[in-house]
Amino acid sequence: MPMLTLIRQVLTPQQCVDISAQLDAASWEDTKGQAHGSRSILKTNQQLAADDSLGKEIGKTIIQSMLRNPEVQAFAMPRSIRHPTLCRYEQGAEYKEHLDLPLMLGGTPTRVDLSATIFLTDAADYQGGELCMLDGPVPQEIKGAAGDVVIYSSGACHRVNPVVIGSRRVAVTWIQSMVRNADQRGLLYDLNSAILELESTGHHDETLQRLRTVQHNMLRMWAEL
Numbered sequence: 001m002p003m004l005t006l007i008r009q010v011l012t013p014q015q016c017v018d019i020s021a022q023l024d025a026a027s028w029e030d031t032k033g034q035a036h037g038s039r040s041i042l043k044t045n046q047q048l049a050a051d052d053s054l055g056k057e058i059g060k061t062i063i064q065s066m067l068r069n070p071e072v073q074a075f076a077m078p079r080s081i082r083h084p085t086l087c088r089y090e091q092g093a094e095y096k097e098h099l100d101l102p103l104m105l106g107g108t109p110t111r112v113d114l115s116a117t118i119f120l121t122d123a124a125d126y127q128g129g130e131l132c133m134l135d136g137p138v139p140q141e142i143k144g145a146a147g148d149v150v151i152y153s154s155g156a157c158h159r160v161n162p163v164v165i166g167s168r169r170v171a172v173t174w175i176q177s178m179v180r181n182a183d184q185r186g187l188l189y190d191l192n193s194a195i196l197e198l199e200s201t202g203h204h205d206e207t208l209q210r211l212r213t214v215q216h217n218m219l220r221m222w223a224e225l
Contacts, residue, residue, distance in 0.1 A: 004133065004142070004152035007071045011062065011118065011147035019058055019120055020146075023169055026054055028088050043095040045160075048086040059084040062118055062171050066149065074192050076114050076151055077185060079178045079224070084118065084171035089129050093168075095160040097134060100174065102154070110176045112154045118171040119144040126166025133158050151175070153182060178223040188222075191215050 011019070028046035048055035063081050066072045082104060089095075104110045117131055123143045130141035131150060134157040141161070142150050152158070154174060179185040195211050 003135065003156060004140075004150055005071070005075050006142060006144055006148060006150045007069065007075070008145070009147045010065050010069050010072065010149040011120075012065075013147065015061060015065065016120060016146040019061070020169070022054055022058060023086070023088075023120070026086070027052070031087075042098050043093075043160075045093045045095060046088045046090070050083075050085075052086075055086045056083070058086060059171065059173075062173070066116070066118075066173075069149075072149065072151070075189055076116075076175050077178045077188070077223070079176045080108060080110055081116075082108070082110055082174045084173040086120075087170050087172060089126075089160065089163045089168035089170075091163055091165060091167075094162040097157060097159045099157055100154040104174060110174060111180070112174045113177040113180065113182075114151050114175040115154045116149055116151045116173050116175060117142075117144075118149045118173070119146055120169040120171060121167065122146045126163055126168045128161050128164035129166075129168035130161045131158060132161055178225065179219075180224060181222065184218075184222045188215065188218060191218070 026048055029049055031043050031045055031047055062084050066081060067078065072078070100112055100115050102112055104112055122145050130143045133140040133142070133152060135153075144150055160168075177185060179188065191211065192215060195208065195215065198208055198211075
């Protein structure tokens with residue numbers, strides 16, 4: 001399974017414009033000293049408070065858009081998505097090398113299988129600030145356009161590079177998948193992608209139906225509801 005996927009335009013251009021205007025007037029809080037344990041010395045960004053009404057409204061829009069997106073559904077197979085955290089990285093802000101928590105408690109306890117970064121500003125609006133995945137032989141840097149979402153394994157070590165110029169605004173959220181095992185999830189994703197490719201070329205024969213049957217039965221075996 002690919003360790004991550006970048007899904008284009010999960011938020012529409014108009015949604016991004018509206019969210020950007022709302023965030024211009026938001027009350028941002030420094031995160032230094034607020035994170036748990038050693039995380040308080042790892043990040044120097046700002047974010048909206050968990051009970052911020054604007055953050056709740058924007059978060060609801062983001063979750064609804066993610067749940068409606070077929071590529072998000074195919075890759076993550078979400079059972080639940082946590083309320084997003086709205087973050088701002090100004091010049092010099094960063095989030096050093098870290099791992100996301102495996103469990104998040106509170107009102108809706110979540111086993112954290114996948115993490116997602118939703119880009120709310122265009123890549124051209126700031127320099128630096130790349131999401132950098134560190135688990136592979138070569139670090140992989142990701143910087144999406146406004147409205148794009150990158151989904152990656154929560155067990156992957158990663159960082160956010162320092163912003164050199166401009167302002168990076170993102171939402172970050174965490175997903176519990178219906179399919180716990182990453183290899184099984186990957187097989188289902190690859191199989192679904194192959195089926196969709198065949199369908200796009202006009203194939204609708206008995207073989208394709210058999211592949212769909214296999215996909216559905218694998219999902220019945222592995223999914224947890």
